[in-house]
Amino acid sequence: MTAQAAIRPLGPTRRLARRHAWTAAVVAFFAVLLAWSASQTRNFGAFELQTLLASTLPLAYLAMAQSVVVIGGGIDLSVGSMMVLVNCLSARLMEGTDLGGSLLVAAGCLALAAALGALTGLVITVSKVPDIIVTLATSFVWGGVALFILPTPGGGTSEGFSALVLGSGSAWWPALLCLLAPLLLVWAPLRRSRAGIAIYALGSSRDAAYLSGVDPLRTKVVAYAVAGLLAGLAGLATTAFTVGGSPQSTIAMNATLNSVAAIVLGGVALSGGVGGLIGPVFAVWCLYLIPNIMLGLGVDPSYGEVVKGVVVVLVVLAGGLLRARRNRAP
Amino acid sequence: MTQVAVKDEAQEPERSLLARIAAADRPTLALIGVLVALVVANGLIDRNFLSLSQLRNTLLVTAPLALLAGGQTLCMLTGGIDLSVAMTATAAAYVTGVQSSEGAVLAIVAGLLVGVVVGLVNGLAIGLFHVNPLIMTLGMSGILTGLLTVGSQTFLGGATRMSELVLELGGGTIVGPIPWNLVVWLLLGGALVVGLRRTGLGRLIYAVGDNRVACRLAGVRVWQVEVAVYTLCALLAAVAGILIGGRSGSVDLQLAAGFLLPSVAAAVIGGTSILGGIGGYTGTILGAVILAVLDTMLNLLNFDEALKQVLYGFIILALAWAYARGTATGD
Numbered sequence: 001m002t003a004q005a006a007i008r009p010l011g012p013t014r015r016l017a018r019r020h021a022w023t024a025a026v027v028a029f030f031a032v033l034l035a036w037s038a039s040q041t042r043n044f045g046a047f048e049l050q051t052l053l054a055s056t057l058p059l060a061y062l063a064m065a066q067s068v069v070v071i072g073g074g075i076d077l078s079v080g081s082m083m084v085l086v087n088c089l090s091a092r093l094m095e096g097t098d099l100g101g102s103l104l105v106a107a108g109c110l111a112l113a114a115a116l117g118a119l120t121g122l123v124i125t126v127s128k129v130p131d132i133i134v135t136l137a138t139s140f141v142w143g144g145v146a147l148f149i150l151p152t153p154g155g156g157t158s159e160g161f162s163a164l165v166l167g168s169g170s171a172w173w174p175a176l177l178c179l180l181a182p183l184l185l186v187w188a189p190l191r192r193s194r195a196g197i198a199i200y201a202l203g204s205s206r207d208a209a210y211l212s213g214v215d216p217l218r219t220k221v222v223a224y225a226v227a228g229l230l231a232g233l234a235g236l237a238t239t240a241f242t243v244g245g246s247p248q249s250t251i252a253m254n255a256t257l258n259s260v261a262a263i264v265l266g267g268v269a270l271s272g273g274v275g276g277l278i279g280p281v282f283a284v285w286c287l288y289l290i291p292n293i294m295l296g297l298g299v300d301p302s303y304g305e306v307v308k309g310v311v312v313v314l315v316v317l318a319g320g321l322l323r324a325r326r327n328r329a330p
Numbered sequence: 331m332t333q334v335a336v337k338d339e340a341q342e343p344e345r346s347l348l349a350r351i352a353a354a355d356r357p358t359l360a361l362i363g364v365l366v367a368l369v370v371a372n373g374l375i376d377r378n379f380l381s382l383s384q385l386r387n388t389l390l391v392t393a394p395l396a397l398l399a400g401g402q403t404l405c406m407l408t409g410g411i412d413l414s415v416a417m418t419a420t421a422a423a424y425v426t427g428v429q430s431s432e433g434a435v436l437a438i439v440a441g442l443l444v445g446v447v448v449g450l451v452n453g454l455a456i457g458l459f460h461v462n463p464l465i466m467t468l469g470m471s472g473i474l475t476g477l478l479t480v481g482s483q484t485f486l487g488g489a490t491r492m493s494e495l496v497l498e499l500g501g502g503t504i505v506g507p508i509p510w511n512l513v514v515w516l517l518l519g520g521a522l523v524v525g526l527r528r529t530g531l532g533r534l535i536y537a538v539g540d541n542r543v544a545c546r547l548a549g550v551r552v553w554q555v556e557v558a559v560y561t562l563c564a565l566l567a568a569v570a571g572i573l574i575g576g577r578s579g580s581v582d583l584q585l586a587a588g589f590l591l592p593s594v595a596a597a598v599i600g601g602t603s604i605l606g607g608i609g610g611y612t613g614t615i616l617g618a619v620i621l622a623v624l625d626t627m628l629n630l631l632n633f634d635e636a637l638k639q640v641l642y643g644f645i646i647l648a649l650a651w652a653y654a655r656g657t658a659t660g661d
Contacts (some may be wrong), residue, residue, distance in 0.1 A: 077462075129650045130604050132411075135645035144639030151636070237363060249639075250587065257413070257468055270462050300483075305476030313461060313469035320460050 013105045022267030022319075023279040030282045033289040040296035042311045046170035053175035054166040056288045057237040058083065060179055062255055063262040063280035064187070070263055073272035074124065074131035077232045080256030081142035084247060086113050086235025087195045088146040091155025091245030106161070116142070117228015121221040139252065153169035153246035157239050162226030165240035178237070179281065182230060187277050203275025215306035242305035261312045262287060269319075357601045357656065361616040368623045376630045382507040388622050389508070390501065390577060393515035394419075396618035397570035398589050399596035400522050401563030403614045406597055407526075408539045408559050409606025410456065410463035412593025415593055417474040418564045419586035424478055426572050427581045428486050434495035438572060446561060446567025448474070453560035457553030478583055479514045488652045494578055500576015511573045518569065531558060539606025587618060595642070596621055599649050 005288030038044035062079050069076040086109045093105040093228040111132035116138075124134045167174035190196040201209035210216055234255075239245060290311070291304030372379040398415050405412040426441035453472055455461045478486070492500070502510045526532040534555045538545050546552055570589075577582050602609025605655030624645070628638045 019446065107589040125648070127647075127651045128654045129647070132604055133598055133650045134647060136591065136598075137650070140639045140643030140646070144636045144641075144643065147634075147636035147639065151634075250584075253587075253590070256626050257471070260464065260468060261472070264465050266461075267485070269463065300480050302476055305472045305479065307476075309469040309472030309476065309554035312472070313466055316465045316469075317455070317459050322461075324460070 023276065023282070026279045026282045030204065030286050030289075033286055033293065037289050037293050038055075040293065046172050050167055050170050050172035050175065052285065052288065052315055053172050053179070054241060056284050057166065057175055058234040058241065059255065059258055059262065059288075060284045061182070061230050061234035061237060061279045062259040063266065063284050064182065064277045065234065066256075066259040067263045067266070067268045067275060067277050067280045068187075068199070068223050068230065069227045070270060070272060071266050071275055072199040072219065073206060073231055074135075074220070074223070075260070075270070076120075076135045076224070076227055077132060077256055078135040078139035078142055079227065079259055080168030080232075080252035080254070081139040081146070081249075082113060082116065082228060082231035083234040083238060084245075084249075084252045084253055085142040085149075086110075086232045087145040087238040087242075088150035088155065088245040088247050090239045092150050094158060094161065094239065095156040096157050099158050099164070101303045102158045102161035106236050107301055111234060113232025114225045114229040114233070118221045118225035120201070120228070123216070123235060125217045125220045125222070134182065139256070143247075143252055146252075147299060150245045150247050153244060153248075155239075155245040157243055162240045162243060164217050165237060166234070178233075180203040183277060186226060186229065190222075190226065191276075195219065198224050200273050202272075207327065222246060258284075258287070263310065265312055265315050267319075345346060357653065361613065365616060365620050365623065368620065368627060369573040372623060372627045372630060374381055375627065379626065379630065384626070386503065386507040386509055388626055389512050391625070392619055392622040393509070393511040394570040394574045394577075394586075395589060395622065396515055396595060396615055397518060397566050397573070398517060398586075398593040399600075399614045399618050400611055401566035401570075402593045403597045403600070403602050403609060403611055404522075404526075404535060404559045404566075405463065405563050406539075406594075406602050406604050407535050407606060407609060408556060409542070409604075410556070410559070411466065411594070411604065412452070412467045412560065412567075413569040413590065414448065414452065414467040414470040414474065414564050415563065415570075416586045416588075416590035417471045417478075418445055418567040419574060419589065420581070420583060421448070421474050421478055422568035422571040423575030423581045423585055424482070424486060424583075427575060428497065430491060430493035431609075434493035437493055437596050438496065441572050442565060442568050445564040445571075446603065448568075449561035449564025450557065453557035456560060457556030459634065475583070476585060482583070487639065492579060492581070496572060497579060498576070500573045503568065503578075514569065518566065519611065519615060526611055531555065536560060536607055539608075541607075592621055593608065595646050600656070601653055603653070 038048075039286055041048060062083055065079045065082075066076060069079075089112070090105055090109045093108075097105065106156065117290045118135060120138055123129075124131050127134065128239075162168075164174060165178050190199075195218070198209065198214045199222065201212065201214050202216060202219045202223075206216065209219075262283040263275070263280045265286065266275065266278075266280030268280060287308055291301040292305075294304050294307065295301045369379075378384055398419065401415055402412060420643065422441040422444045425444050426437045427441045429437035432440075448470060452463075452466055455466045456463050474517070499510050499514060504510055504513065526535065534550060537550065538552055538555050542552060571586055574586055574589075578585065596617035597609070597614045598604065598617070599620060600611075600613030600615070600616060624642075625638075628641065635639075
């Protein structure tokens with residue numbers, strides 16, 4: 001990116017447009033899908049909106065977690081397992097508590113998730129083992145611990161906690177607020193801080209970042225700690241949504257794979273250093289709406305998986321071609 | 331082919347044979363040590379482990395895993411990864427099951443054809459259109475899941491009872507402790523080991539994983555290598571899927587799902603680097619056998635699933651760490 005800018009400086013508007021073009025496209029895609037979906041439902045309103053926001057909240061958090069790691073030049077195959085771990089732990093501890101107790105448990109779980117994330121980042125940097133292998137290993141470990149905590153689906157949470165996180169009936173704004181909270185409270189300040197810029201720098205060129213004085217160890221630890229925190233939030237959202245915990249490893253694997261698909265669709269480059277957290281969230285919503293719309297069209301919603309797969313591959317293909325063309329242009 | 335010759339010549343001077351073998355085989359020797367230790371431990375825990383029937387059981391589990399991991403090794407050697415192996419295996423088994431009324435051989439051919447088609451699509455997208463392998467195979471996995479879910483109710487409906495031939499191949503025994511699927515694995519595995527070492531394509535796979543740019547500049551058609559690799563990988567996955575289907579007798583959509591991460595793990599334990607260019611199938615075989623024996627051991631010890639997974643994770647991490655240290659200090 002920087003090398004290009006030196007060759008062909010862009011005006012501020014064009015730079016802004018280029019930087020946010022992908023996110024804008026995803027938002028537009030979402031708008032089209034939402035309008036389409038709304039036209040299929042007789043009385044599209046707050047209730048449908050609440051369903052959309054509440055049922056995608058865990059995956060939205062997870063996509064954000066994956067984004068932070070991938071922007072930093074890594075990939076985290078353990079986000080799904082981390083989500084399941086926090087889900088099981090919180091469901092077991094929250095059972096029979098009141099709202100205050102649930103919140104206390106939630107805070108503890110988040111601290112634990114962030115600490116485990118930081119540990120992952122530390123191990124990756126110290127061991128020099130590729131991210132994908134370390135997180136593959138930790139995904140087994142977290143999944144095993146989750147099974148240990150909650151051998152069979154069960155546990156529970158307080159009603160107050162579910163209502164606080166997801167809203168009840170047609171109140172859609174609590175889920176939206178919960179989604180925005182980490183964006184505004186964690187990501188927005190981080191992105192503007194030294195540590196956040198270091199994450200982008202490390203992702204776009206590890207060597208250049210190192211030579212410019214970025215500490216790879218600290219940056220990796222920060223990125224993975226934030227990802228752990230967000231994956232923990234995904235676990236808590238799952239607890240609130242399902243009012244319990246389930247330790248199956250298939251849930252973890254599907255969630256991880258979906259998070260990777262969402263970030264790619266949301267404009268985060270797997271090579272690192274490019275993208276943000278808003279695009280992936282909209283991508284999660286798009287991926288949720290596709291099967292719904294197909295159901296409305298009378299098509300077997302199982303084809304939704306096919307369409308999702310094709311969309312993700314085509315988007316990456318188009319993105320790659322565009323980038324190749326942009327790089328080739330004088 | 332000329333590029334291969336050039337590469338070999340370049341390596342010739344530093345080939346003091348003994349040193350090379352020792353250097354190359356140090357991890358292999360360590361892995362064999364781990365394996366022997368595990369087997370002895372298993373024998374001490376339960377006398378029956380060394381019995382023929384238990385050996386047969388272990389081999390039955392190992393063969394499909396080793397085949398899947400073999401495909402995974404090929405992809406990882408080029409610096410890629412194939413996350414669709416499990417679904418490819420399931421799809422191949424499914425098609426074989428549905429077609430078994432048409433005759434066993436035809437059914438198997440149909441199953442293998444699924445593998446070839448999936449692999450070709452993966453390979454062309456990755457090689458020619460430069461889609462990231464992780465995303466392409468992830469997407470393919472989703473596409474196959476959807477197609478199978480729908481297909482099981484419509485165009486792939488009907489009985490999925492495997493034919494006798496497939497049942498025999500997947501779960502039958504030739505003599506004593508030797509199951510048929512071991513023979514299938516040995517044939518394909520042997521071809522893979524020799525192919526990677528001795529053929530032009532085999533060397534090109536390493537070369538592409540080692541330095542893609544240099545390969546392209548040397549005139550290698552990288553995309554053809556990648557198409558070949560992903561097709562072979564999917565074909566191996568299809569074979570493994572048919573064997574798994576033959577062992578379980580009937581097919582469902584989760585048939586091979588549990589094999590995805592172990593297939594990557596077996597390759598990693600065997601010393602194949604996910605960054606490409608380093609490793610080989612002999613290591614992967616050891617990795618797959620170690621995983622199978624370890625699994626048996628944890629079952630014998632009555633470890634519950636939770637502890638098993640945690641241990642599994644730590645072993646992968648520890649071995650990968652050891653390899654990373656080895657490559658950092660060894661060169």
